[in-house]
Amino acid sequence: MIGRLRGVVAEIGEEDALIDVLGVGYVVRCGSRTLSRLPPVGEETVLHIETQWSEQAGMRLYGFLSRDERRTFLILKEIQGVGPKAALAVLDVLSPAELSAAAGRQDKAAVARAQGVGPKLAVRIVTELKDKSLTDLPVSAFAHPEAEAPDAAPSAAGEAVAALMGLGVAEPQARRVVEAALARLGDAAEPAALIKAALQELGR
Numbered sequence: 001m002i003g004r005l006r007g008v009v010a011e012i013g014e015e016d017a018l019i020d021v022l023g024v025g026y027v028v029r030c031g032s033r034t035l036s037r038l039p040p041v042g043e044e045t046v047l048h049i050e051t052q053w054s055e056q057a058g059m060r061l062y063g064f065l066s067r068d069e070r071r072t073f074l075i076l077k078e079i080q081g082v083g084p085k086a087a088l089a090v091l092d093v094l095s096p097a098e099l100s101a102a103a104g105r106q107d108k109a110a111v112a113r114a115q116g117v118g119p120k121l122a123v124r125i126v127t128e129l130k131d132k133s134l135t136d137l138p139v140s141a142f143a144h145p146e147a148e149a150p151d152a153a154p155s156a157a158g159e160a161v162a163a164l165m166g167l168g169v170a171e172p173q174a175r176r177v178v179e180a181a182l183a184r185l186g187d188a189a190e191p192a193a194l195i196k197a198a199l200q201e202l203g204r
Contacts, residue, residue: 002026002061002162006046006191009038017063019047021163022195028063031088037065050074052084062088072096072134079128081121089114090125096134103129157182160194169202177201 005028007021012035019026028047030038039045047063048070054060062084064070069091076087093113094102102110103126112122157178164174181197182189189197 001051001165002049003051004046004159004162005049005061005063006159007044009041009043009045012038012041017047019045019063022192024163024167026061028061029084029088030063031092033092034063034065034069060084064091066096068096068134072099075129075132075134076125079125081124086114086116086121089116099129100132100134102126103132106130156189156191156194159191160198163191163195164198164202173202174198 005019005021005026007019007026009017010020010025011018014035016027016029017035017038019028028049030047034047047065048067050062050064050070050073052060052062062070062073064073072091073084073087076082076090077084082090090099090111092115094110099111101107106126108119108122108126111117111125112119114122117125160178160181161174164178169177177198178194180201181194185193185197
């Protein structure tokens, strides 16, 4: 499962962005607020990623510029009637802090400004989120284990394994080739170098 991507912005569309990570392009679905805050094409960015899988759509990546936005997306999706599209729409009109404040004062009108969110769903959202701080969530509120981690940056080896898994490499094999690459390059190796060396190991 991909939890973070660091790469060059290759394209910015109406609903998604193409992020080039060492020559591999990842299509990441983003809200309009996130897309508008991305750096220009050709510059590097870091996106916090939520990976979703369905039989109809396959693997889909959702990208956010902050951990709080990703956490809020997960919490919103746990509410009945809120899918990924509606969750992104809410985050387009309200930041996590603004959404938390709106829920605290039960301001359904603020939430209903989100495209595709009607009055009834807005009431459900503010009711479900009342008394929750979306910028300082307890561990029990996280939908996925990897979202519980502190804000410390992942290790280079962890990033390399995640990148290989994103390319369809099974986790045990990804860990094996990354460990081999780490043995060759040393503990100070950067993620990009590790990924390149691991891909070479795969080709052997």
